[in-house]
Amino acid sequence: MCGILCYLGKRQALPILLEGLRKLEYRGYDSSGLALAENGKVFCQRAVGKIQALENSLAGVQWKGSSGIAHTRWATHGKPSEANAHPHADCRERIFVIHNGIIENFQSLKKTLLERGHQFRSETDSEVLVHLIEEHYQGDLVEAVRDALGLVEGTYGIGVLSAENPQEIVVARKGSPLILGIGEDEIFAASDVSALVSHTKEVIYLQDEDxxxxxPGGYELSNLHSDSILRQTQKVDWDVAAAEKQGFSHFMLKEIFEQPEAVENAMRGRLIEEEGISKLGGLNGVHDEFLEMERLIILSMGTSYYAALLGRYIIETCTDIAVEVDLASEFRYRKLNMKEGTTVLAISQSGETADTLAAVQEAKRKGALVLGLVNVVGSSIARETDAGVYNHAGPEIGVASTKAFISQLTILYLMTLALARHQQMSLSEGQAFIAGLKLIPDKIRRILDSTSKIEAIARRYHGYKNFLYLGRKFNYPIALEGALKLKEISYIHAEGYAAGEMKHGPIALIDKNFPSVCLAPRDSAYEKMVSNIQEVKARNGPVLCIGTEGDTELQKICDDFIEVPATDEILQPLLMVVPLQLLAYYIARENGCEIDQPRNLAKSVTVE
Known part of the structure; x- marks a missing residue:
């Protein structure tokens, strides 16, 4: 959730840290702060609110130190306040700590430290770390950090700076992402590569208990037991421009417009048209087990969960495999029956989602083959799983996921194709499936060419306080995702439902002030969707329909209509979701909402 950044080199640290915090702000924006070492002293500044508030508080400051740590916070323990902002200092204000994660046993640790005379200034769990380090410090900072972390239960990504040795920063991780950036005569550490790529593309992904x-001479890696370790340096495969707005007013809008490329990148090199098959290189090591699975459990959270729901529909439609979908946060509470032939697939954009990672670890304990579908190379889930597939969607900065979602869907279609061709799907059917997929990017571009119409519709609907999203079959998960998008960025109450459920309760809400967004393409559920729309209209509910272009009959019964190009029924979700993303975006913009950084949310949920 929180963003952390450390720098040690020959340049002035202050502008580098502020620039990095701006890149990390999507991870948390309740408060921020930094600490810099200069001339044997450590200067610390913190502020409530977004990074701009911290920058304003530093106006006129001329700190020239070349080492420092910085943090942007998403509150877990303690409300947003200057006292609860990071960095936290020890009693003598000589040691400073930034932390991402949750210290689960902080209450008992704090009680012991208070009894030993330590003075706490915040309500946070994180502050116990700096006092633990102070308690164990005997002139060797890294040993004090190891001793302190040995007492901690929970998750952490930390950076520690001491006035005693300002040319040394100690970082460590367990359950929270932390990456070293290797520059020329300078070293960085950050919770996300987005803060590093403007300075270096050479990175090391730290692992748990590293x-x-x-x-100044570089870095040394070890574990909590003081054993030296080696980690491979990797090269980041995207550039600075990918993490910039490039003329768009918001990252979310930019990422919506990047979706044709996201689909193309997900398919690139993975389709063999003449054979009507897909080939996912990341699964080569488990190829036979993957194709022979009898049961698939898909684990995910949030938007990725809705991708998983659609995955269940399309895999069960095309194969004989039984598919279950679980919220990762609930998976561990069930009595699990991992029979032979069971495969688990974890879906996560960041690859760091705490609940999904914990569910992956539980599935591995039960002996399942565990696969991953993630966007971030080197992430925890990518390392923890037996094999997996990368999205290659590039950085997604907007908190509300768009291009990562459509990329996840695309790869689920590729997995379905691989499994189906191993079963009953014929060569010609496989070739037709591929042909349909390859047309999707240009069809999305056609939708994006009609944004002005969606923008006008948003102006008519932005004043409503409640929305109902309805879909059937393949488009039921898309209705759920559309409602989530509206909730996330506009703070308007919206509920997604299977349209057949409407008469079992939700229809009681319908009146002239409660619009319904109905997904009604020309498919096998079309007639039933039209009946649902008529039921809403009979109760004076405004209806906005998303349907197939040229459907004049549907237009007649809707108050507003957004058309999408025709495609195979099973591929329709790839198109239907795009107008819903745009609708949510333009409604949020009309209402003056913080679209890229919606309140109370953060991009990567690294705490449970």
Missing amino acids: VAVIH
Whole structure:
């Protein structure tokens, strides 16, 4: 959730840290702060609110130190306040700590530290870390950090700076992402590569219980037991421009417009048209087990969960495989029956979602083959799973996921094709499936060419306080996703329902002030959707329909109509979701909402 950044090199640290915090702000924006070492002292500044508030508080400051740590916070323990902002200092204000994660046993640790005379200034769980380090400090900072972390239960990604040795920063991780950036005569550490790519593309993804000491000569890696370790340096495969708005007013809008490329990138090199098959290189090591699975459990959270729901529909439609979908946060509470032939697929944009990672670990304990579908190379889930597939969607900065979702869907279609061709799907059917998929990017571009109409519709609907989203079959998960998008960025109450459920309760809500967004393409559920629309209209409910272009009959019974190009029924969700994303975006913009950084949310949920 929170964003952390450390720098040690020859340049002035202050502008580098502020620039990095701006890149990390989507991870949390309740408060922020930084600490810089200069001339044997550590200067610390914190502020409530977004990074701009911190920058304003630093106006006129001339700190020239070349080492420092910085943090942007998403509150877990303690309300947003300057006292609860990071960095936290020890009693003598000589040691400073930034932390991403949750210390689960902080109450008992704090009680012990208070009894030993330590003075706490915040309500946070994180502050116990700096006092634990102070308690164990005997002149060796890294040993004090190891001793402190040995007492901690929970998750952490930390950076530690001491006035005693300002040319040394200690970082460590367990359950929260942390990446070293290797520059020329300078070292970085951050919770996301977006803060690093403007300075270096050479990175090391730290693993759980790794400890790194950063100093002018480079870095040293070890574990909590003081054993030296080696980690491979990797190269980031996207550039700075990918993490910039490039003329768009918001990252979310930019990422919606990047979706044709996201679909193309997900398919690139993975389709063999003459054979009517897909080939996913990341699954080569488990190829036979993947194709022979009898049962699939898909684990995910949030938007990824709705991708998983659609995955169930399309895999069960095309194969004989039984598919279950679980919220990762609830998976561990069930009595699991991992019979032979069971495969688990974890879906996560960041690859760091705490609940999904914990569910992956539980599935592995039960002996299942565990696969991953993630966007971030080197992420925890990518390392923890037996094999997997990368989205290659590039960085997604907007908190509300768009292009990562459509990329996840695309890869689920590719997985379905691989499994189906191994079963009953014929060569010609496989070739037709591929042909339909390859037309999707240009059809999305056609939808994006009609944004002005969706923008006008948003102006008519932005004043409503409640929405109902209805869909059937393949478009039921898309209705759920459309409602989530509206909730996330406009703060308008919206509920997604299977249209057949409407008469079992939700229809009681319908009146002239409660619009319904109905997904009604020309498919096998079309007639039933039209009946549902008529039921809403009979109760004076406004209806906005998303339907197939040229459907004049549907237009007649709707108050407003957004058309999408025709495609195979099973592929319709790839098109139907785009107008819903745009509708949510334009409604939020009309209402003056913080679209890229909606309240109370953060991009990567790294705490449970």
